[in-house]
Amino acid sequence: MKFRAKIVDAACLNHFTRVSATIAKLAKTCTLRISPQKLNFIVSDKAASGGVSMWCELEQENFFSEFQMEGVSAENNAIYLELLSENLSRALKTAQNARALKIKLTNKHFPCLTVSIELLSVSSSSRIVTHDIPVKVIPRKLWKDLQEPTVPVSDVSIYLPVLKTMKSIVEKMKNISNHLIIEANLSGELNLKIETELVCVTTHFKDLGNPQSDIVRNKIIHFDLLHEDVSLQYFIPAFS
Amino acid sequence: MLKCGMSGSQVKVFGKAIQALSRISDELWLDPSEKGLALRSVNSCRSAYGCVLFSPVFFQHYQWSTSVKVNENDSTTSNLNCKLGMKSILPIFRCLNSLERNVEKCKIFTSSDLCKVVIQFFCRHGIRRTHNVCFQESQPLQVIFEKNMCSNMLIIQPRVLAEAVVLFTSSQEEVTLAVTPLSVCLKSSSDEPMDLTSSVYSEMFVGPDEFDFFQIGADTEITFCFKELKGMLTFSEATHAPIAIHFDFPGKPMALSIDDMLLEANFILATLADEPSRASSPPSLCLSQKQKRSDLMCSTNNNSKTGKNATSKAPGCILRKAAPKRLYPNETQTDIPALENCGSPIMKRVNEDISEVPESSVSNTEEGPGSSYLRQFSCVFFGAVSSDQRQHFNYPFDSLATASDSEEDMNNGSSSTF
Numbered sequence: 001m002k003f004r005a006k007i008v009d010a011a012c013l014n015h016f017t018r019v020s021a022t023i024a025k026l027a028k029t030c031t032l033r034i035s036p037q038k039l040n041f042i043v044s045d046k047a048a049s050g051g052v053s054m055w056c057e058l059e060q061e062n063f064f065s066e067f068q069m070e071g072v073s074a075e076n077n078a079i080y081l082e083l084l085s086e087n088l089s090r091a092l093k094t095a096q097n098a099r100a101l102k103i104k105l106t107n108k109h110f111p112c113l114t115v116s117i118e119l120l121s122v123s124s125s126s127r128i129v130t131h132d133i134p135v136k137v138i139p140r141k142l143w144k145d146l147q148e149p150t151v152p153v154s155d156v157s158i159y160l161p162v163l164k165t166m167k168s169i170v171e172k173m174k175n176i177s178n179h180l181i182i183e184a185n186l187s188g189e190l191n192l193k194i195e196t197e198l199v200c201v202t203t204h205f206k207d208l209g210n211p212q213s214d215i216v217r218n219k220i221i222h223f224d225l226l227h228e229d230v231s232l233q234y235f236i237p238a239f240s
Numbered sequence: 241m242l243k244c245g246m247s248g249s250q251v252k253v254f255g256k257a258i259q260a261l262s263r264i265s266d267e268l269w270l271d272p273s274e275k276g277l278a279l280r281s282v283n284s285c286r287s288a289y290g291c292v293l294f295s296p297v298f299f300q301h302y303q304w305s306t307s308v309k310v311n312e313n314d315s316t317t318s319n320l321n322c323k324l325g326m327k328s329i330l331p332i333f334r335c336l337n338s339l340e341r342n343v344e345k346c347k348i349f350t351s352s353d354l355c356k357v358v359i360q361f362f363c364r365h366g367i368r369r370t371h372n373v374c375f376q377e378s379q380p381l382q383v384i385f386e387k388n389m390c391s392n393m394l395i396i397q398p399r400v401l402a403e404a405v406v407l408f409t410s411s412q413e414e415v416t417l418a419v420t421p422l423s424v425c426l427k428s429s430s431d432e433p434m435d436l437t438s439s440v441y442s443e444m445f446v447g448p449d450e451f452d453f454f455q456i457g458a459d460t461e462i463t464f465c466f467k468e469l470k471g472m473l474t475f476s477e478a479t480h481a482p483i484a485i486h487f488d489f490p491g492k493p494m495a496l497s498i499d500d501m502l503l504e505a506n507f508i509l510a511t512l513a514d515e516p517s518r519a520s521s522p523p524s525l526c527l528s529q530k531q532k533r534s535d536l537m538c539s540t541n542n543n544s545k546t547g548k549n550a551t552s553k554a555p556g557c558i559l560r561k562a563a564p565k566r567l568y569p570n571e572t573q574t575d576i577p578a579l580e581n582c583g584s585p586i587m588k589r590v591n592e593d594i595s596e597v598p599e600s601s602v603s604n605t606e607e608g609p610g611s612s613y614l615r616q617f618s619c620v621f622f623g624a625v626s627s628d629q630r631q632h633f634n635y636p637f638d639s640l641a642t643a644s645d646s647e648e649d650m651n652n653g654s655s656s657t658f
Contacts, residue, residue: 082436083436084436084437087439087440090409090440091440091442094406094407094442108434108441109434110434110435112434112441121450122450125446125447125448125449125450126447127444127445127446127447127450128444128445129407129442129443129444129445130441130442130443130444131407131440131441131442132440132441132442133440134434134435134436134437134438134440135436136436
């Protein structure tokens with residue numbers, strides 16, 4: 001198994017760092033799947049993550065100037081690595097003004113993802129920073145649990161309102177209750193509701209579009225974020 | 241009797257010094273002398289020592305007068321011998337930025353008969369804040385360490401060090417500084433086997449031209465406590481002065497210092513000694529001996545307190561997950577010749593003490609079942625401060641490091657070179 005990749009463009013590096021930071025906020029542990037064309041961050045729906053699952057996909061050529069990988073075998077040309085998302089995010093954050101960033105799979109007493117950064121410094125000499133992030137190689141027999149989830153047939157699908165607004169509303173609601181009720185219909189209306197013994201608060205959103213494809217289903221809420229060259233799908237199981 | 245005054249911006253630097261020393265231990269000695277006001281701190285396992293000496297010109301005004309006590313034998317001038325708890329003094333110097341803005345003048349004065357330090361802030365709008373802090377009578381400890389005799393010396397701007405320090409998580413206990421004549425590397429240090437949950441290993445290579453001064457005798461790698469380095473670093477950023485790092489070989493203490501016209505700061509840290517296979521490592525006093533020695537030093541300190549016993553904390557201040565080891569100093573052979581050259585009677589004490597330690601020196605490899613390698617920690621030697629230089633000649637065999645129970649022995653310390 002081999003993996004080596006390099007980022008030289010500052011914008012790509014910044015973007016990759018931000019994706020990694022987002023993943024770190026969503027899940028403590030995640031699986032990184034490396035295949036010839038794509039990189040995926042996967043959280044599978046185990047009890048440990050509260051039933052939440054996530055599938056994030058990046059087209060590697062949008063980020064890396066060099067990308068070489070060799071999977072477990074020719075038929076199974078992929079590498080699945082488990083790591084602590086915080087570790088990768090933090091390592092990438094130290095690459096703020098990097099001239100180049102290299103990532104490779106290494107084995108230094110323990111399999112690691114080695115992030116090697118060449119930093120620009122004030123003086124002429126450059127500084128080399130290296131981080132060895134411990135990873136666990138996931139054996140092929142467990143790969144079936146980590147495949148792209150099929151988008152379930154849904155009852156309602158709706159475009160979300162401006163995320164910033166939604167975020168601030170949900171953050172405030174978090175202080176009052178631990179459970180959130182989401183109601184949506186095919187007329188472009190979405191309600192976010194919290195109910196406690198003392199108080200009930202509902203925020204109504206109107207005139208949201210309903211896309212053709214299906215997103216929301218009774219049992220599972222599927223958030224699909226599409227942004228430039230990154231797609232992130234997040235599944236939250238509902239209580240009822 | 242101490243009386244001094246500072247402006248708002250000076251209070252900020254003073255407060256930063258206290259914060260940096262709080263990383264070393266929970267206790268602070270206020271030690272005024274004619275050289276200036278020194279703040280000293282030593283950690284419970286005696287593996288780190290910090291001292292910030294503010295010269296009289298740092299202050300707006302500085303007045304120090306010793307009180308002369310007459311006892312039976314001779315009249316001796318006494319130091320303030322003031323020890324404060326960090327818990328009492330640190331909150332006073334919290335929010336340094338607002339202190340800098342609001343405080344017009346700060347006065348600190350003591351009265352030893354009342355065992356109190358009074359800190360007064362004269363703030364804007366006519367507000368005056370007074371803090372009365374009680375102190376314990378305790379002789380400050382000082383370190384004997386000739387930093388100028390170290391073969392390796394680096395001077396670096398705090399900004400560069402700060403950029404390196406940011407690589408490591410706050411849970412990182414120890415870091416290693418590895419130097420060759422061509423490069424300097426700061427890296428995380430851990431002797432546990434790696435697994436998925438271990439912390440990331442990080443390292444940063446810095447080229448020689450990033451240093452203001454670069455003198456490396458030989459390739460060396462020293463490992464020391466990260467928390468103490470960070471403490472020194474935040475202080476240096478407040479003073480904007482470059483940091484000098486003096487070190488030798490693993491096992492010998494290292495010094496981090498800042499020297500500018502107004503103040504002099506020194507942080508002496510113990511470093512990890514190499515495995516026994518290394519030729520230059522001290523012919524080991526085995527672990528049990530070390531523990532004995534560490535017990536000796538511990539009990540010594542207990543005796544020197546008049547008040548509550550603050551060093552009753554477990555000496556394993558740097559606890560490893562594998563096997564708890566004490567970052568406890570023990571004398572290294574090379575320290576001894578250096579000290580011998582001073583011709584100080586302290587030397588005699590040291591020799592004496594070593595001979596007191598049992599002869600049977602069990603080899604280190606027999607120790608520590610389960611740990612694949614043993615490490616020793618080097619010694620930082622301490623002497624008590626006395627304002628009277630002549631004293632130690634009268635009492636050459638008094639020792640801080642004997643397990644004496646009587647208090648008189650402790651009060652007759654000898655002065656040191658720091």
